[in-house]
Amino acid sequence: MDASPEYNSSSLYPPKPHVIETRQNSVLRTLLNLLLYGLMFYFLFDQNIVYISAILLVLIIHELGHFFLMRLYGYQNVKMFIIPLLGAVTTGNKQKVSQTQLVLIILAGPVPGILIGSLLYWFNQQWDNDTVRMLYQSFLFINLLNLLPFHPLDGGRLVESLFFRENYIIRQVFGILSIIALVLLFLLQQNFFLLIIPFLIGIELRNEFKNQKIREYLKQENINTQTDYPGLPDKDYWLIRDCIILSNPRKYGVVQAGVYAYSPLESILVQHVTSVLQVYLVNDMKAFAKLVVLLFYLSMFLLPLLLYIFN
Numbered sequence: 001m002d003a004s005p006e007y008n009s010s011s012l013y014p015p016k017p018h019v020i021e022t023r024q025n026s027v028l029r030t031l032l033n034l035l036l037y038g039l040m041f042y043f044l045f046d047q048n049i050v051y052i053s054a055i056l057l058v059l060i061i062h063e064l065g066h067f068f069l070m071r072l073y074g075y076q077n078v079k080m081f082i083i084p085l086l087g088a089v090t091t092g093n094k095q096k097v098s099q100t101q102l103v104l105i106i107l108a109g110p111v112p113g114i115l116i117g118s119l120l121y122w123f124n125q126q127w128d129n130d131t132v133r134m135l136y137q138s139f140l141f142i143n144l145l146n147l148l149p150f151h152p153l154d155g156g157r158l159v160e161s162l163f164f165r166e167n168y169i170i171r172q173v174f175g176i177l178s179i180i181a182l183v184l185l186f187l188l189q190q191n192f193f194l195l196i197i198p199f200l201i202g203i204e205l206r207n208e209f210k211n212q213k214i215r216e217y218l219k220q221e222n223i224n225t226q227t228d229y230p231g232l233p234d235k236d237y238w239l240i241r242d243c244i245i246l247s248n249p250r251k252y253g254v255v256q257a258g259v260y261a262y263s264p265l266e267s268i269l270v271q272h273v274t275s276v277l278q279v280y281l282v283n284d285m286k287a288f289a290k291l292v293v294l295l296f297y298l299s300m301f302l303l304p305l306l307l308y309i310f311n
Helices: 027-044 048-072 098-106 110-127 128-145 153-165 166-187 192-221 233-248 268-276 287-309
Strands: 002-004 019-021 074-082 089-091 097-100 280-282
Touching: 048 074, 048 089, 048 098, 048 110, 048 128, 097 098, 098 153, 098 280, 098 287, 110 128, 110 287, 128 287, 153 166, 153 287, 166 192, 192 233, 192 268, 233 268
Parallel strands: 097 280
Antiparallel strands: 002 019, 074 089
């Protein structure tokens, strides 16, 4: 992303930077990430190629579920990233989001993996193949873990989207409880490397706390933050930028608030301004629909258990 520095200096509030998305070869980038992921797993954890390939297959199918639903529902700039040692993530932008669509996008990640893992488990009762056993265990473990009701796992995002996405205080409390739960889970598993996940959640909560303070101030100044970046007036961009600079003096100490000129950090500031802007959630799910989703969510945990009991 680049920020174009062209503006009329005679204006008090020059045009906000024009965001230019750098077009990269997403296929090549994903392949390179997959290679890096596999190499790090191979050398750091001494795992065989078949196991590494199984993990990558599970991650790709999981993220493709999110990816295709986001594209179907009109998200912009949808990208899939493989994060070495930690997993994968799919990102995209949309200012006005339907609650129903958001729930389906979240479920589209873990549900196909659980169904595939369950089918492989059922077939392997006849085959009794070690490779298939390892594959269905990978599908079930990764996707069921991802459905646990902790932020930022899909299960946590589902619960948040259904009940309190627009309530900042509850979201913060939920985030703190998720940190505690994940720390305990990883300590019990003696998987100390994954403690980086609750650490990153803590950083995210801290940044969101600062952003919420900025939103509260901007609301008093009658500045609308429920808009996307293209719809943000030039004046509002610079005023939000001032608030960000004053709230983060260590990060933006070289940039002076109240001076409306582009800085070398403008691209970073554009991203920070965008993070302050809020997605508008259309609450189109009634209580009955939420109950159906919750029952379906619980059934995903019960399905592997029932297969095990009856086989």
